[in-house]
Amino acid sequence: xxxxxxxxxxxxxxxxxxxxxxxxxxxxxxxxxxxxxxxxxxxxxxxxxxxxxxxxxxxxxxxxxxxxxxxxxxxxxxxxxxxxxxxxxxxxxxxxxxxxxxxxx
Amino acid sequence: xxxxxxxxxxxxxxxxxxxxxxxxxxxxxxxxxxxxxxxxxxxxxxxxxxxxxxxxxxxxxxxxxxxxxxxxxxxxxxxxxxxxxxxxxxxxxxxxxxxxxxxxxxxxxxxxxxxxxxxxxxxxxxxxxxxxxxxxxxxxxxxxxxxxxxxxxxxxxxxxxxxxxxxxxxxxxxxxxxxxxxxxxxxxxxxxxxxxxxxxxxxxxxxxxxxxxxxxxxxxxxxxxxxxxxxxxxxxxxxxxxxxxxxxxxxxxxxxxxxxxxxxxxxxxxxxxxxxxxxxxxxxxxxxxxxxxxxxxxxxxxxxxxxxxxxxxxxxxxxxxxxxxxxxxxxxxxxxxxxxxxxxxxxxxxxxxxxxxxxxxxxxxxxxxxxxxxxxxxxxxxxxxxxxxxxxxxxxxxxxxxxxxxxxxxxxxxx
Numbered sequence: 060x061x062x063x064x065x066x067x068x069x070x071x072x073x074x075x076x077x078x079x080x081x082x083x084x085x086x087x088x089x090x091x092x093x094x095x096x097x098x099x100x101x102x103x104x105x106x107x108x109x110x111x112x113x114x115x116x117x118x119x120x121x122x123x124x125x126x127x128x129x130x131x132x133x134x135x136x137x138x139x140x141x142x143x144x145x146x147x148x149x150x151x152x153x154x155x156x157x158x159x160x161x162x163x164x
Numbered sequence: 165x166x167x168x169x170x171x172x173x174x175x176x177x178x179x180x181x182x183x184x185x186x187x188x189x190x191x192x193x194x195x196x197x198x199x200x201x202x203x204x205x206x207x208x209x210x211x212x213x214x215x216x217x218x219x220x221x222x223x224x225x226x227x228x229x230x231x232x233x234x235x236x237x238x239x240x241x242x243x244x245x246x247x248x249x250x251x252x253x254x255x256x257x258x259x260x261x262x263x264x265x266x267x268x269x270x271x272x273x274x275x276x277x278x279x280x281x282x283x284x285x286x287x288x289x290x291x292x293x294x295x296x297x298x299x300x301x302x303x304x305x306x307x308x309x310x311x312x313x314x315x316x317x318x319x320x321x322x323x324x325x326x327x328x329x330x331x332x333x334x335x336x337x338x339x340x341x342x343x344x345x346x347x348x349x350x351x352x353x354x355x356x357x358x359x360x361x362x363x364x365x366x367x368x369x370x371x372x373x374x375x376x377x378x379x380x381x382x383x384x385x386x387x388x389x390x391x392x393x394x395x396x397x398x399x400x401x402x403x404x405x406x407x408x409x410x411x412x413x414x415x416x417x418x419x420x421x422x423x424x425x426x427x428x429x430x431x432x433x434x435x436x437x438x439x440x441x442x443x444x445x446x447x448x449x450x451x452x453x454x455x456x457x458x459x460x461x462x463x464x465x466x467x468x469x470x471x472x473x474x475x476x477x478x479x480x481x482x483x484x485x486x487x488x489x490x491x492x493x494x495x496x497x498x499x500x501x502x503x504x505x506x507x508x509x510x511x512x513x514x515x516x517x518x519x520x521x522x523x524x525x526x527x528x529x530x531x532x533x534x535x536x537x538x539x540x541x542x543x544x545x546x547x548x549x550x551x552x553x554x555x556x557x558x559x560x561x562x563x564x565x566x567x568x569x570x571x572x573x574x575x576x577x578x579x
Contacts, residue, residue: 067358068358104190104191107191113191113192114175114193115175115191115192115193115469115472116192117467119351124453126452126453127453142355144351144354144355145187145192146187146192146467146469147186147187147192147193147194147370147469
């Protein structure tokens with residue numbers, strides 16, 4: 060089973076510029092942990108310190124908000140495309156090309 | 165001269181220069197414009213504001229635009245009117261209507277936000293602008309985009325009211341109808357704005373765009389004689405307007421332009437799309453997204469970007485959230501029209517019907533002053549009420565025919 064994760068521009072600094080990443084994760088937690096192993100620091104931008112998903116990050120499976128599919132309970136299916144979209148998206152800071160950001164204060 | 169200091173993340177506090185960026189890179193939260201209030205207080209007396217033209221730009225020091233606005237120079241300063249007949253119908257003492265149904269140029273409060281966003285788009289050098297919209301924003305971007313000489317792409321759910329589609333295309337904008345709801349349209353726009361160097365007013369220009377909503381609040385306060393109402397009822401889609409009115413009242417107090425006073429904020433939604441009200445009723449700030457199903461398309465945002473902050477603020481001010489059925493929305497539109505002579509769009513029906521429900525439920529004190537925010541024009545959502553309007557058969561152009569039909573005076577057969 061393989062799924063595709065589309066990486067939004069602000070996160071491509073972690074993926075060496077890759078726009079999408081293939082994984083075999085079974086669910087969202089596995090996906091996040093797997094990506095963090097492959098790209099250290101990834102989890103910190105997706106989750107807050109208590110491990111919960113960032114409030115202003117929306118995750119879509121194909122065309123559907125993952126919260127309508129059961130959220131963390133949802134089991135990925137072969138060929139699923141995962142999108143990470145900020146709730147208030149867009150914008151390229153002139154600082155965006157600099158090194159990884161220092162984390163929430 | 166601009167008094168804009170910087171952009172600041174609402175969640176983690178990280179600061180940014182004033183660029184076309186809307187979300188924090190660390191935690192994805194929205195950014196907020198911070199001004200140099202000390203300098204404004206020192207350099208801009210309230211009298212100076214009062215001496216300016218009656219447009220939203222009389223508060224220009226509190227807006228993020230540098231220099232003169234590129235578009236929307238005549239936008240804003242819509243009427244605030246006392247509504248004694250509606251007050252009587254609601255059983256309330258002091259009701260005011262802030263009427264953005266007659267805002268210029270496209271008859272909704274969105275003209276305010278777009279005037280700021282497109283002026284900022286010009287500053288940033290964008291030649292193409294766009295938005296995802298439930299209708300009113302589409303109209304405003306299309307019209308002001310045309311006036312500003314921008315190329316524009318407007319993305320809307322395909323099932324929008326026909327009035328709002330025509331009111332977008334007439335300005336020469338490229339209207340992109342998307343088969344899906346607003347939240348899906350918005351997601352598409354997010355992807356587009358990550359790929360193309362365009363000024364999407366409610367995406368990468370959102371930080372500036374939303375500041376335009378504050379002028380609604382400044383005007384309410386000034387038109388009440390530089391004081392805030394005890395209560396304000398505001399319709400909510402993404403939840404931005406209500407939070408920006410709150411920011412506006414706070415800024416006026418910070419500047420010493422009004423006396424410190426508390427306002428309770430009440431958020432209004434249609435039951436068929438009420439994620440923010442649901443959060444408020446559950447005494448939480450966490451929004452559970454919904455799939456909208458209501459005639460109130462202008463408020464049909466199931467995953468509201470500012471829902472968290474709107475629900476938090478409503479609870480902190482001691483206000484409440486309430487939702488009403490589509491039938492109540494239509495009643496609200498009719499009540500407003502028949503008592504005060506305003507024809508509001510469905511969102512206005514929501515506001516009026518919610519105010520009535522809150523008063524009945526004892527959550528809104530009818531003995532205190534209240535402002536109802538009327539944000540859009542009824543001519544844009546005629547379909548919502550046209551079925552309610554009885555249309556008589558035509559009469560012959562004869563006096564007797566008129567009297568017979570309408571005055572119940574029946575001519576006797578002449579000899």
